[in-house]
Amino acid sequence: MIPYGRQIIDQADVDAVVEVLRSDFLTQGPAVPRFEAALREATGAAHALAVNSATSALHVACMALDLGPGDALWTVPNTFVASANCGLYCGASVDFVDIDPATYLMDADALEAKLATTAPPKVLVPVHFAGQTCDMERIGAVARAHGIRVIEDASHSIGASYRGAPVGDCRFSDAAVFSFHPVKIVTTAEGGAVTTQDEMLARRVDLHRSHGVTRDPALMQGESEGGWYYEQVALGYNYRMTEMQAALGASQMRRLGEFVDARHRIRARYDALLEGLPVVRPHQDPAGRSALHLYPVQVEDRARVFAHLREGGIGVNVHYIPVHLQPHYRAMGFARGNFPVAEAYYDRAISLPLHPGLTEAEQDRVVEVLREAVGG
Incomplete structure:
Protein backbone atom coordinates (compact mmCIF):
# COMPACT_ATOMS: atom_id res chain seq x y z
CA MET A 1 0.00 0.00 0.00
CA ARG A 254 17.71 20.36 9.77
CA ARG A 255 15.87 19.07 6.70
CA LEU A 256 12.76 21.24 6.86
CA GLY A 257 13.59 23.09 3.65
CA GLU A 258 14.55 19.86 1.92
CA PHE A 259 11.25 18.24 2.90
CA VAL A 260 9.15 21.17 1.68
CA ASP A 261 11.10 21.42 -1.59
CA ALA A 262 10.53 17.71 -2.23
CA ARG A 263 6.80 18.16 -1.66
CA HIS A 264 6.74 20.98 -4.21
CA ARG A 265 8.50 18.81 -6.80
CA ILE A 266 5.92 16.07 -6.25
CA ARG A 267 3.05 18.58 -6.44
CA ALA A 268 4.34 19.99 -9.73
CA ARG A 269 4.57 16.48 -11.16
CA TYR A 270 1.01 15.66 -9.99
CA ASP A 271 -0.23 18.87 -11.60
CA ALA A 272 1.28 17.77 -14.92
CA LEU A 273 0.21 14.13 -14.70
CA LEU A 274 -3.39 15.00 -13.80
CA GLU A 275 -3.80 17.50 -16.62
CA GLY A 276 -6.88 16.55 -18.62
CA LEU A 277 -8.34 14.17 -16.04
CA PRO A 278 -11.79 14.98 -14.60
CA VAL A 279 -10.42 15.97 -11.19
CA VAL A 280 -10.15 19.34 -9.49
CA ARG A 281 -6.54 19.93 -8.51
CA PRO A 282 -5.70 21.98 -5.40
CA HIS A 283 -5.33 25.74 -5.82
CA GLN A 284 -1.98 27.29 -4.90
CA ASP A 285 -2.17 30.88 -3.65
CA PRO A 286 0.60 33.08 -5.11
CA ALA A 287 0.59 35.19 -1.91
CA GLY A 288 2.41 32.40 -0.10
CA ARG A 289 4.33 29.17 -0.43
CA SER A 290 2.47 26.16 0.91
CA ALA A 291 4.18 23.53 3.02
CA LEU A 292 2.09 21.04 0.99
CA HIS A 293 1.13 18.70 3.78
CA LEU A 294 -1.64 17.32 1.55
CA TYR A 295 -2.56 17.08 -2.12
CA PRO A 296 -6.40 17.04 -2.01
CA VAL A 297 -8.31 16.58 -5.25
CA GLN A 298 -12.05 16.58 -5.90
CA VAL A 299 -13.76 13.87 -7.95
CA GLU A 300 -17.26 12.76 -8.82
CA ASP A 301 -18.59 9.60 -7.19
CA ARG A 302 -15.98 9.86 -4.46
CA ALA A 303 -16.92 6.65 -2.62
CA ARG A 304 -16.43 4.51 -5.73
CA VAL A 305 -13.16 6.25 -6.67
CA PHE A 306 -11.86 5.95 -3.11
CA ALA A 307 -12.65 2.22 -3.01
CA HIS A 308 -10.97 1.64 -6.38
CA LEU A 309 -7.81 3.42 -5.24
CA ARG A 310 -7.65 1.50 -1.98
CA GLU A 311 -8.22 -1.79 -3.80
CA GLY A 312 -5.39 -0.81 -6.14
CA GLY A 313 -2.96 -0.40 -3.26
CA ILE A 314 -3.16 3.39 -3.00
CA GLY A 315 -3.53 4.54 0.61
CA VAL A 316 -5.67 7.59 -0.09
CA ASN A 317 -7.52 9.36 2.69
CA VAL A 318 -10.16 12.08 3.09
CA HIS A 319 -9.46 15.40 4.80
CA TYR A 320 -11.81 16.22 6.43
CA ILE A 321 -15.28 15.14 7.48
CA PRO A 322 -16.73 18.56 8.44
CA VAL A 323 -16.52 18.92 12.20
CA HIS A 324 -20.10 20.15 12.53
CA LEU A 325 -21.35 16.83 11.06
CA GLN A 326 -19.70 14.76 13.79
CA PRO A 327 -22.27 13.25 16.23
CA HIS A 328 -20.87 15.24 19.16
CA TYR A 329 -21.51 18.50 17.29
CA ARG A 330 -24.82 17.38 15.78
CA ALA A 331 -25.99 16.94 19.35
CA MET A 332 -25.33 20.66 19.83
CA GLY A 333 -27.73 21.47 16.99
CA PHE A 334 -25.45 21.57 13.95
CA ALA A 335 -26.73 19.86 10.81
CA ARG A 336 -25.97 19.29 7.14
CA GLY A 337 -26.73 22.47 5.25
CA ASN A 338 -25.20 24.80 7.86
CA PHE A 339 -21.91 25.21 5.97
CA PRO A 340 -22.61 24.18 2.38
CA VAL A 341 -19.21 24.97 0.85
CA ALA A 342 -17.32 22.79 3.32
CA GLU A 343 -19.91 20.05 2.86
CA ALA A 344 -19.68 20.19 -0.94
CA TYR A 345 -15.89 20.01 -0.78
CA TYR A 346 -16.02 17.04 1.61
CA ASP A 347 -18.44 15.13 -0.63
CA ARG A 348 -15.84 15.08 -3.44
CA ALA A 349 -12.50 15.18 -1.60
CA ILE A 350 -9.69 12.63 -1.75
CA SER A 351 -6.12 13.22 -0.54
CA LEU A 352 -3.54 11.57 -2.81
CA PRO A 353 -0.22 10.31 -1.43
CA LEU A 354 2.27 13.12 -0.86
CA HIS A 355 5.44 12.82 1.20
CA PRO A 356 9.15 13.33 0.48
CA GLY A 357 9.78 9.61 0.15
CA LEU A 358 7.23 9.13 -2.65
CA THR A 359 9.06 7.87 -5.73
CA GLU A 360 8.21 8.76 -9.32
CA ALA A 361 7.24 5.14 -9.93
CA GLU A 362 4.85 5.23 -6.98
CA GLN A 363 3.42 8.53 -8.16
CA ASP A 364 2.92 7.10 -11.65
CA ARG A 365 1.07 4.19 -10.08
CA VAL A 366 -1.17 6.55 -8.08
CA VAL A 367 -2.13 8.42 -11.23
CA GLU A 368 -2.60 5.21 -13.22
CA VAL A 369 -5.09 3.82 -10.70
CA LEU A 370 -6.83 7.19 -10.39
CA ARG A 371 -7.15 7.35 -14.17
CA GLU A 372 -8.78 3.91 -14.15
CA ALA A 373 -11.25 5.12 -11.57
CA VAL A 374 -12.26 8.47 -13.10
CA GLY A 375 -11.75 7.74 -16.82
CA GLY A 376 -9.60 9.86 -19.10
Whole structure:
Protein backbone atom coordinates (compact mmCIF):
# COMPACT_ATOMS: atom_id res chain seq x y z
CA MET A 1 0.00 0.00 0.00
CA ILE A 2 1.38 3.43 -0.97
CA PRO A 3 0.56 5.61 2.09
CA TYR A 4 -0.84 9.12 1.74
CA GLY A 5 1.82 10.34 4.18
CA ARG A 6 4.66 8.97 6.26
CA GLN A 7 7.67 10.05 8.30
CA ILE A 8 11.16 10.19 6.77
CA ILE A 9 13.75 9.11 9.35
CA ASP A 10 17.50 9.06 8.70
CA GLN A 11 20.44 7.84 10.77
CA ALA A 12 21.04 11.28 12.27
CA ASP A 13 17.48 11.22 13.63
CA VAL A 14 18.06 7.79 15.18
CA ASP A 15 21.40 8.89 16.65
CA ALA A 16 19.82 12.00 18.19
CA VAL A 17 17.20 9.92 20.01
CA VAL A 18 19.73 7.30 21.13
CA GLU A 19 21.95 10.06 22.52
CA VAL A 20 19.08 11.21 24.73
CA LEU A 21 18.35 7.65 25.88
CA ARG A 22 21.98 7.39 27.02
CA SER A 23 21.92 10.80 28.72
CA ASP A 24 20.86 11.88 32.20
CA PHE A 25 17.59 13.45 31.03
CA LEU A 26 14.58 11.80 29.44
CA THR A 27 12.37 14.77 30.27
CA GLN A 28 12.91 18.44 31.17
CA GLY A 29 16.50 18.46 29.93
CA PRO A 30 18.36 20.41 27.21
CA ALA A 31 16.76 18.83 24.12
CA VAL A 32 13.42 20.64 24.39
CA PRO A 33 15.05 24.11 24.52
CA ARG A 34 17.18 23.16 21.48
CA PHE A 35 14.08 22.17 19.55
CA GLU A 36 12.31 25.36 20.59
CA ALA A 37 15.30 27.38 19.38
CA ALA A 38 15.07 25.64 15.99
CA LEU A 39 11.37 26.55 15.82
CA ARG A 40 12.10 30.19 16.65
CA GLU A 41 14.70 30.31 13.92
CA ALA A 42 12.38 28.70 11.36
CA THR A 43 9.36 30.88 12.14
CA GLY A 44 10.83 34.20 13.22
CA ALA A 45 8.76 34.08 16.40
CA ALA A 46 10.22 35.46 19.62
CA HIS A 47 8.83 32.52 21.59
CA ALA A 48 8.26 28.83 20.80
CA LEU A 49 6.92 26.40 23.37
CA ALA A 50 6.92 22.68 22.64
CA VAL A 51 4.15 20.41 23.95
CA ASN A 52 3.11 16.79 23.53
CA SER A 53 0.60 17.36 20.68
CA ALA A 54 -0.94 20.08 18.55
CA THR A 55 -4.22 19.40 20.38
CA SER A 56 -2.48 20.33 23.63
CA ALA A 57 -0.98 23.38 21.92
CA LEU A 58 -4.43 24.58 20.87
CA HIS A 59 -5.77 24.01 24.38
CA VAL A 60 -3.01 25.88 26.21
CA ALA A 61 -3.12 28.72 23.67
CA CYS A 62 -6.85 29.12 24.36
CA MET A 63 -6.21 28.97 28.11
CA ALA A 64 -3.47 31.59 27.81
CA LEU A 65 -6.00 33.88 26.10
CA ASP A 66 -8.45 33.33 28.99
CA LEU A 67 -11.08 31.59 26.86
CA GLY A 68 -13.76 30.29 29.18
CA PRO A 69 -17.46 29.80 29.93
CA GLY A 70 -19.59 32.47 28.31
CA ASP A 71 -17.05 32.97 25.52
CA ALA A 72 -17.11 31.65 21.97
CA LEU A 73 -14.53 30.19 19.61
CA TRP A 74 -15.00 30.09 15.83
CA THR A 75 -13.07 27.92 13.41
CA VAL A 76 -13.79 26.21 10.08
CA PRO A 77 -15.64 22.92 9.47
CA ASN A 78 -12.87 21.69 7.14
CA THR A 79 -10.37 20.66 9.79
CA PHE A 80 -9.60 17.95 12.31
CA VAL A 81 -11.87 18.02 15.36
CA ALA A 82 -9.11 19.39 17.63
CA SER A 83 -9.42 22.87 16.09
CA ALA A 84 -12.92 23.09 17.57
CA ASN A 85 -12.58 20.85 20.62
CA CYS A 86 -10.04 23.21 22.19
CA GLY A 87 -12.86 25.69 22.71
CA LEU A 88 -15.03 23.07 24.40
CA TYR A 89 -12.15 22.09 26.69
CA CYS A 90 -12.25 25.67 28.03
CA GLY A 91 -16.01 25.66 28.53
CA ALA A 92 -16.63 28.00 25.59
CA SER A 93 -19.21 27.57 22.85
CA VAL A 94 -18.02 26.69 19.34
CA ASP A 95 -19.24 27.86 15.94
CA PHE A 96 -17.89 27.74 12.41
CA VAL A 97 -17.13 29.94 9.40
CA ASP A 98 -17.50 28.36 5.96
CA ILE A 99 -14.58 27.90 3.60
CA ASP A 100 -13.63 29.47 0.29
CA PRO A 101 -14.54 27.05 -2.55
CA ALA A 102 -11.21 27.58 -4.34
CA THR A 103 -8.74 27.44 -1.44
CA TYR A 104 -10.67 25.30 1.11
CA LEU A 105 -9.56 27.84 3.74
CA MET A 106 -11.56 30.18 5.97
CA ASP A 107 -13.56 32.52 3.73
CA ALA A 108 -12.89 36.09 4.83
CA ASP A 109 -16.13 37.25 3.16
CA ALA A 110 -18.08 34.63 5.11
CA LEU A 111 -16.35 35.75 8.30
CA GLU A 112 -17.34 39.38 7.75
CA ALA A 113 -20.89 38.38 6.86
CA LYS A 114 -21.22 36.29 10.02
CA LEU A 115 -19.84 39.11 12.17
CA ALA A 116 -22.47 41.44 10.72
CA THR A 117 -25.24 39.31 12.25
CA THR A 118 -23.61 37.51 15.19
CA ALA A 119 -21.73 38.66 18.29
CA PRO A 120 -17.99 38.22 17.74
CA PRO A 121 -16.17 35.28 19.33
CA LYS A 122 -13.41 35.79 21.82
CA VAL A 123 -11.08 33.53 19.81
CA LEU A 124 -10.87 32.81 16.10
CA VAL A 125 -8.95 29.75 14.81
CA PRO A 126 -8.27 29.97 11.05
CA VAL A 127 -6.81 26.69 9.77
CA HIS A 128 -3.97 26.57 7.23
CA PHE A 129 -5.37 23.52 5.50
CA ALA A 130 -3.05 21.23 3.49
CA GLY A 131 -0.11 23.53 4.24
CA GLN A 132 -1.53 26.61 2.51
CA THR A 133 -1.98 29.79 4.52
CA CYS A 134 -5.28 31.57 5.04
CA ASP A 135 -5.59 35.21 4.00
CA MET A 136 -4.21 36.21 7.37
CA GLU A 137 -3.66 39.86 6.53
CA ARG A 138 -7.37 40.35 5.92
CA ILE A 139 -8.54 37.95 8.63
CA GLY A 140 -6.22 39.60 11.13
CA ALA A 141 -7.54 43.05 10.23
CA VAL A 142 -11.16 41.91 10.61
CA ALA A 143 -10.33 40.29 13.95
CA ARG A 144 -8.61 43.40 15.28
CA ALA A 145 -11.59 45.55 14.26
CA HIS A 146 -13.87 43.34 16.37
CA GLY A 147 -11.51 42.75 19.31
CA ILE A 148 -11.07 39.06 18.48
CA ARG A 149 -7.94 37.13 19.50
CA VAL A 150 -6.50 34.90 16.76
CA ILE A 151 -4.77 31.52 16.99
CA GLU A 152 -3.50 30.24 13.64
CA ASP A 153 -3.92 26.48 13.40
CA ALA A 154 -0.77 25.96 11.37
CA SER A 155 -0.59 22.23 12.11
CA HIS A 156 -0.05 21.58 8.39
CA SER A 157 2.28 24.49 7.74
CA ILE A 158 5.71 24.40 9.34
CA GLY A 159 8.04 25.57 6.59
CA ALA A 160 5.35 27.52 4.73
CA SER A 161 5.50 31.25 4.05
CA TYR A 162 2.97 34.03 3.58
CA ARG A 163 3.66 37.42 2.02
CA GLY A 164 7.40 36.85 2.24
CA ALA A 165 7.57 35.79 5.89
CA PRO A 166 7.51 32.38 7.58
CA VAL A 167 4.22 31.03 8.87
CA GLY A 168 4.40 31.18 12.65
CA ASP A 169 5.82 34.69 12.93
CA CYS A 170 2.34 35.78 14.10
CA ARG A 171 2.32 39.14 12.33
CA PHE A 172 -1.46 38.88 11.99
CA SER A 173 -2.30 36.75 15.02
CA ASP A 174 -1.69 36.28 18.72
CA ALA A 175 -0.26 32.78 18.35
CA ALA A 176 0.29 29.93 15.91
CA VAL A 177 0.09 26.21 16.59
CA PHE A 178 2.07 23.46 14.82
CA SER A 179 1.80 19.68 14.71
CA PHE A 180 4.64 17.19 14.48
CA HIS A 181 2.60 14.02 13.97
CA PRO A 182 4.40 11.47 11.75
CA VAL A 183 2.48 12.44 8.59
CA LYS A 184 3.27 16.15 9.01
CA ILE A 185 6.21 18.03 7.46
CA VAL A 186 8.63 17.17 10.28
CA THR A 187 7.90 14.80 13.14
CA THR A 188 8.54 14.31 16.84
CA ALA A 189 6.35 11.15 16.74
CA GLU A 190 3.56 12.96 18.58
CA GLY A 191 4.12 16.61 19.40
CA GLY A 192 3.12 20.19 18.90
CA ALA A 193 4.19 23.75 19.61
CA VAL A 194 2.88 27.27 20.14
CA THR A 195 4.71 30.26 18.69
CA THR A 196 4.03 33.88 19.60
CA GLN A 197 5.63 37.32 19.71
CA ASP A 198 3.87 38.10 23.00
CA GLU A 199 6.09 37.47 26.02
CA MET A 200 3.23 37.40 28.54
CA LEU A 201 1.25 35.01 26.37
CA ALA A 202 4.30 32.76 26.13
CA ARG A 203 4.72 32.78 29.91
CA ARG A 204 1.08 31.78 30.34
CA VAL A 205 1.43 28.94 27.79
CA ASP A 206 4.54 27.77 29.63
CA LEU A 207 2.65 27.79 32.92
CA HIS A 208 -0.38 25.89 31.61
CA ARG A 209 1.68 23.20 29.85
CA SER A 210 3.29 22.19 33.15
CA HIS A 211 0.59 21.82 35.83
CA GLY A 212 0.25 25.57 36.46
CA VAL A 213 3.35 25.21 38.62
CA THR A 214 6.15 27.78 38.62
CA ARG A 215 9.45 28.58 40.31
CA ASP A 216 9.50 32.05 38.76
CA PRO A 217 9.42 34.64 41.59
CA ALA A 218 7.60 37.05 39.28
CA LEU A 219 4.67 34.62 39.02
CA MET A 220 4.59 33.33 42.60
CA GLN A 221 2.21 34.83 45.13
CA GLY A 222 4.43 34.27 48.17
CA GLU A 223 8.10 34.45 49.06
CA SER A 224 10.31 31.50 48.19
CA GLU A 225 11.07 29.22 51.13
CA GLY A 226 14.21 27.81 49.52
CA GLY A 227 15.68 26.22 46.43
CA TRP A 228 13.04 23.48 46.46
CA TYR A 229 10.12 25.87 46.51
CA TYR A 230 7.42 26.09 43.82
CA GLU A 231 3.84 27.26 43.66
CA GLN A 232 0.82 26.15 41.69
CA VAL A 233 -0.69 29.45 40.62
CA ALA A 234 -3.12 28.12 37.99
CA LEU A 235 -4.85 24.88 37.01
CA GLY A 236 -2.56 23.51 34.33
CA TYR A 237 -1.86 20.20 32.63
CA ASN A 238 1.08 17.92 32.00
CA TYR A 239 1.46 18.71 28.30
CA ARG A 240 5.27 18.67 28.29
CA MET A 241 7.26 17.22 25.40
CA THR A 242 9.82 14.53 26.22
CA GLU A 243 13.52 14.85 25.47
CA MET A 244 13.36 11.98 22.95
CA GLN A 245 10.61 13.72 20.98
CA ALA A 246 12.46 17.03 21.04
CA ALA A 247 15.75 15.46 19.95
CA LEU A 248 13.99 13.87 16.98
CA GLY A 249 12.30 17.17 16.17
CA ALA A 250 15.51 19.19 16.30
CA SER A 251 17.19 16.66 14.03
CA GLN A 252 14.26 16.73 11.60
CA MET A 253 14.31 20.53 11.49
CA ARG A 254 17.71 20.36 9.77
CA ARG A 255 15.87 19.07 6.70
CA LEU A 256 12.76 21.24 6.86
CA GLY A 257 13.59 23.09 3.65
CA GLU A 258 14.55 19.86 1.92
CA PHE A 259 11.25 18.24 2.90
CA VAL A 260 9.15 21.17 1.68
CA ASP A 261 11.10 21.42 -1.59
CA ALA A 262 10.53 17.71 -2.23
CA ARG A 263 6.80 18.16 -1.66
CA HIS A 264 6.74 20.98 -4.21
CA ARG A 265 8.50 18.81 -6.80
CA ILE A 266 5.92 16.07 -6.25
CA ARG A 267 3.05 18.58 -6.44
CA ALA A 268 4.34 19.99 -9.73
CA ARG A 269 4.57 16.48 -11.16
CA TYR A 270 1.01 15.66 -9.99
CA ASP A 271 -0.23 18.87 -11.60
CA ALA A 272 1.28 17.77 -14.92
CA LEU A 273 0.21 14.13 -14.70
CA LEU A 274 -3.39 15.00 -13.80
CA GLU A 275 -3.80 17.50 -16.62
CA GLY A 276 -6.88 16.55 -18.62
CA LEU A 277 -8.34 14.17 -16.04
CA PRO A 278 -11.79 14.98 -14.60
CA VAL A 279 -10.42 15.97 -11.19
CA VAL A 280 -10.15 19.34 -9.49
CA ARG A 281 -6.54 19.93 -8.51
CA PRO A 282 -5.70 21.98 -5.40
CA HIS A 283 -5.33 25.74 -5.82
CA GLN A 284 -1.98 27.29 -4.90
CA ASP A 285 -2.17 30.88 -3.65
CA PRO A 286 0.60 33.08 -5.11
CA ALA A 287 0.59 35.19 -1.91
CA GLY A 288 2.41 32.40 -0.10
CA ARG A 289 4.33 29.17 -0.43
CA SER A 290 2.47 26.16 0.91
CA ALA A 291 4.18 23.53 3.02
CA LEU A 292 2.09 21.04 0.99
CA HIS A 293 1.13 18.70 3.78
CA LEU A 294 -1.64 17.32 1.55
CA TYR A 295 -2.56 17.08 -2.12
CA PRO A 296 -6.40 17.04 -2.01
CA VAL A 297 -8.31 16.58 -5.25
CA GLN A 298 -12.05 16.58 -5.90
CA VAL A 299 -13.76 13.87 -7.95
CA GLU A 300 -17.26 12.76 -8.82
CA ASP A 301 -18.59 9.60 -7.19
CA ARG A 302 -15.98 9.86 -4.46
CA ALA A 303 -16.92 6.65 -2.62
CA ARG A 304 -16.43 4.51 -5.73
CA VAL A 305 -13.16 6.25 -6.67
CA PHE A 306 -11.86 5.95 -3.11
CA ALA A 307 -12.65 2.22 -3.01
CA HIS A 308 -10.97 1.64 -6.38
CA LEU A 309 -7.81 3.42 -5.24
CA ARG A 310 -7.65 1.50 -1.98
CA GLU A 311 -8.22 -1.79 -3.80
CA GLY A 312 -5.39 -0.81 -6.14
CA GLY A 313 -2.96 -0.40 -3.26
CA ILE A 314 -3.16 3.39 -3.00
CA GLY A 315 -3.53 4.54 0.61
CA VAL A 316 -5.67 7.59 -0.09
CA ASN A 317 -7.52 9.36 2.69
CA VAL A 318 -10.16 12.08 3.09
CA HIS A 319 -9.46 15.40 4.80
CA TYR A 320 -11.81 16.22 6.43
CA ILE A 321 -15.28 15.14 7.48
CA PRO A 322 -16.73 18.56 8.44
CA VAL A 323 -16.52 18.92 12.20
CA HIS A 324 -20.10 20.15 12.53
CA LEU A 325 -21.35 16.83 11.06
CA GLN A 326 -19.70 14.76 13.79
CA PRO A 327 -22.27 13.25 16.23
CA HIS A 328 -20.87 15.24 19.16
CA TYR A 329 -21.51 18.50 17.29
CA ARG A 330 -24.82 17.38 15.78
CA ALA A 331 -25.99 16.94 19.35
CA MET A 332 -25.33 20.66 19.83
CA GLY A 333 -27.73 21.47 16.99
CA PHE A 334 -25.45 21.57 13.95
CA ALA A 335 -26.73 19.86 10.81
CA ARG A 336 -25.97 19.29 7.14
CA GLY A 337 -26.73 22.47 5.25
CA ASN A 338 -25.20 24.80 7.86
CA PHE A 339 -21.91 25.21 5.97
CA PRO A 340 -22.61 24.18 2.38
CA VAL A 341 -19.21 24.97 0.85
CA ALA A 342 -17.32 22.79 3.32
CA GLU A 343 -19.91 20.05 2.86
CA ALA A 344 -19.68 20.19 -0.94
CA TYR A 345 -15.89 20.01 -0.78
CA TYR A 346 -16.02 17.04 1.61
CA ASP A 347 -18.44 15.13 -0.63
CA ARG A 348 -15.84 15.08 -3.44
CA ALA A 349 -12.50 15.18 -1.60
CA ILE A 350 -9.69 12.63 -1.75
CA SER A 351 -6.12 13.22 -0.54
CA LEU A 352 -3.54 11.57 -2.81
CA PRO A 353 -0.22 10.31 -1.43
CA LEU A 354 2.27 13.12 -0.86
CA HIS A 355 5.44 12.82 1.20
CA PRO A 356 9.15 13.33 0.48
CA GLY A 357 9.78 9.61 0.15
CA LEU A 358 7.23 9.13 -2.65
CA THR A 359 9.06 7.87 -5.73
CA GLU A 360 8.21 8.76 -9.32
CA ALA A 361 7.24 5.14 -9.93
CA GLU A 362 4.85 5.23 -6.98
CA GLN A 363 3.42 8.53 -8.16
CA ASP A 364 2.92 7.10 -11.65
CA ARG A 365 1.07 4.19 -10.08
CA VAL A 366 -1.17 6.55 -8.08
CA VAL A 367 -2.13 8.42 -11.23
CA GLU A 368 -2.60 5.21 -13.22
CA VAL A 369 -5.09 3.82 -10.70
CA LEU A 370 -6.83 7.19 -10.39
CA ARG A 371 -7.15 7.35 -14.17
CA GLU A 372 -8.78 3.91 -14.15
CA ALA A 373 -11.25 5.12 -11.57
CA VAL A 374 -12.26 8.47 -13.10
CA GLY A 375 -11.75 7.74 -16.82
CA GLY A 376 -9.60 9.86 -19.10
